[in-house]
Amino acid sequence: xxxxIRKAEVKDCxxxxxLITELAIHEKHQDQMKISLEKFRxxxxxxxxKFQCFVAECExxxxxxxxGYVIYFNTYSTWQGKCIHMEDIYVVPEYRSKGxxxxxxxxxxxxxxxxxxxxxxxxxxxxxxxxxxxxxxQGAIDLTEVQEWHLFRLTSDAIEKVAAKYD
Amino acid sequence: xxxxxxxxxxTDCQGIMDLIMExxxxxxxxxxxxxxxxxxxxxxxxxxxxxxxxxxxxxxNGASKLIGYALYYYIYSTWEGKCIYMEDxxxxxxxxxxxxxSRLMGSVCKIAVEKKCARVHFAVxxxxxxxxxxxxxQGAIDLTEVEDWHLFRLTGSALEKMAAKSDTV
Numbered sequence: 309x310x311x312x313i314r315k316a317e318v319k320d321c322x323x324x325x326x327l328i329t330e331l332a333i334h335e336k337h338q339d340q341m342k343i344s345l346e347k348f349r350x351x352x353x354x355x356x357x358k359f360q361c362f363v364a365e366c367e368x369x370x371x372x373x374x375x376g377y378v379i380y381f382n383t384y385s386t387w388q389g390k391c392i393h394m395e396d397i398y399v400v401p402e403y404r405s406k407g408x409x410x411x412x413x414x415x416x417x418x419x420x421x422x423x424x425x426x427x428x429x430x431x432x433x434x435x436x437x438x439x440x441x442x443x444x445x446q447g448a449i450d451l452t453e454v455q456e457w458h459l460f461r462l463t464s465d466a467i468e469k470v471a472a473k474y475d
Numbered sequence: 476x477x478x479x480x481x482x483x484x485x486t487d488c489q490g491i492m493d494l495i496m497e498x499x500x501x502x503x504x505x506x507x508x509x510x511x512x513x514x515x516x517x518x519x520x521x522x523x524x525x526x527x528x529x530x531x532x533x534x535x536n537g538a539s540k541l542i543g544y545a546l547y548y549y550i551y552s553t554w555e556g557k558c559i560y561m562e563d564x565x566x567x568x569x570x571x572x573x574x575x576x577s578r579l580m581g582s583v584c585k586i587a588v589e590k591k592c593a594r595v596h597f598a599v600x601x602x603x604x605x606x607x608x609x610x611x612x613q614g615a616i617d618l619t620e621v622e623d624w625h626l627f628r629l630t631g632s633a634l635e636k637m638a639a640k641s642d643t644v
Contacts (some may be wrong), residue, residue, distance in 0.1 A: 313643045319557040328553045330590045341554045342593070347597050351556060362643065383589040384526045384548050386495045386563050387508045389518060396553050407640075410530035414640030417629060424575075426509075428637075447633025449495065455504075456542035459618045459626055461594055466614030471588045473581035 310368075311403070313411045316361035316377070320354040321345060323374035324361060331398040335433070338421040348438040362415040364399065364408045375403045380419070392420045400449065413446070431459060476535055478542065478570070480578045483528035485520040488512050490541030491528065498565040502600060529582040531566065531575045542570045545579040547586075547595075555593040559583060564597065580613065598626060 316324060319350035320367045324343045332338045351358045376399035383393045394416055413428075421427050432439050432450075444450065451457045462470065483491060492512050499505040518525045531543035543566035550560045561583055566576045587595050597607050600619075607617065618624045629637055 310576070313641070315643070322514065332554060339553070343552075343554060343556050347552070350633075351551065358549065358557055375566075379526060379551070379553055381551050382516065382525060382548075383550065383560060384546075384562055385510075385517075386546060387499065387510055389510065389514055390525055393550060395551060410640045411642060414547065414598050414637050416644045417634050417638035418506060418643065420634060421567045427628055427636075429626065429628045431624045431626055434611040434625055440625070443627055446629070448627045448629045449633075450625050451628050452601075452619055457626045458607070459624050460597050460599055460610055461613045461618050462587075462596075463594055463616045467584045467587050467592075467595055470577070470581050470613050471584035473577045474632055 309313045310366070311375070311406070312364065312365050312367070313362055313408075313415055315410065316352070316363045318349065320361075320363055320374060321349045321352070324363065324377050325349075327374060327377050327398055327400070330400065331396060334398075337406060359395065360419070362412055364403075366403065371401060375400045376408050376412055378416055380428075382423075382425070383429070388426040390423060390425045390431060391427040392416060392425045394428055397430070409442070409447070448469075476532060478536065478575055479499070479532045480529055480568070481532065482581055483519070483530045483544070486514055487541060488516045488519070488528050490531065491515065491544055491546075494541060494544050494562060494565055494567070495563065497567060501565070502603075526562065527586075529579055531570070531579055533570070541581055542567045545569075545583050545585050549590075549592070552594060552597065557590065557592050558594040558596060559587045559590075559592045561595055561597040576609070577613075584634050 332341050359379050359381045361379050363374050366373050366375045379396040380392050381393045383391045385391050417428055496563050499508045526546050527547045528546045530541050531539050535543045546563040547561045550558050552558050
């Protein structure tokens with residue numbers, strides 16, 4: 309069994325989309341998935357890409373299968389400049405504890421290094437104790453715990469109401 | 476005293492830098508500001524633009540001064556597609572209570588509507604009760620409170636150590 313971490317290609321889209329759906333089910337939010345495979349393909353591999361992706365690919369018995377992925381994009385800090393946000397990181401359960409997650413995150417951190425991005429940020433649910441423990445073990449700081457940062461969201465109805473105040 | 480809300484220009488960068496420092500002082504984190512005006516100019520108005528910005532400008536007796544700003548960029552949700560992250564949102568204290576903040580935030584939300592962004596995200600400090608109340612009044616949801624989301628950061632030596640684990644082909 310050989311596992312390779314590499315940049316995602318357009319042909320990987322169906323495999324990545326399956327893993328995104330698995331992650332949504334794992335987080336019990338599959339009803340919140342509104343994006344189609346076609347839109348995902350266009351957003352990642354079209355003219356104006358909105359994210360980047362690394363995949364973990366397993367070769368077993370002459371078959372290739374995607375068993376993990378990480379999706380990230382550039383963000384900006386007015387204090388530090390260019391940063392990276394890691395939106396999704398997922399390894400299928402039967403391939404965990406083999407260092408694949410670390411290698412996927414490591415790939416993103418290597419990009420951060422190359423691009424002079426001072427920060428890689430991501431969000432984790434407090435109830436996901438194993439993930440929280442893993443990230444803290446890697447030296448990540450829980451900014452919500454340490455500095456009291458709260459993540460807020462405006463969704464469609466609220467966005468439209470606030471937009472109506474624009475002149 | 477007219478106050479205009481408009482898209483930022485490169486010439487606004489010094490005024491925006493001053494407000495970035497004011498906001499950092501307000502958040503009690505001014506020692507973390509490493510930004511230089513040349514970097515802000517290049518990153519916002521150079522060949523590759525990493526952010527967009529609206530400013531609130533006060534015009535009085537032929538002089539103008541920036542008294543607020545909202546800086547944002549596009550992010551991506553694998554569930555909903557393109558979204559917006561509002562990185563900074565600030566109005567100088569003496570100009571609050573006049574609806575300037577609503578106009579700035581409204582500008583960002585108008586972009587979200589035009590660009591079909593399903594979400595606008597931003598972060599607020601838990602002790603900042605007046606801001607939290609304001610955002611909740613606008614219909615914003617505290618995802619940390621309601622869904623337990625925590626914001627994590629890898630930086631410095633921890634970032635370097637993680638990068639060393641990469642063996643990407």
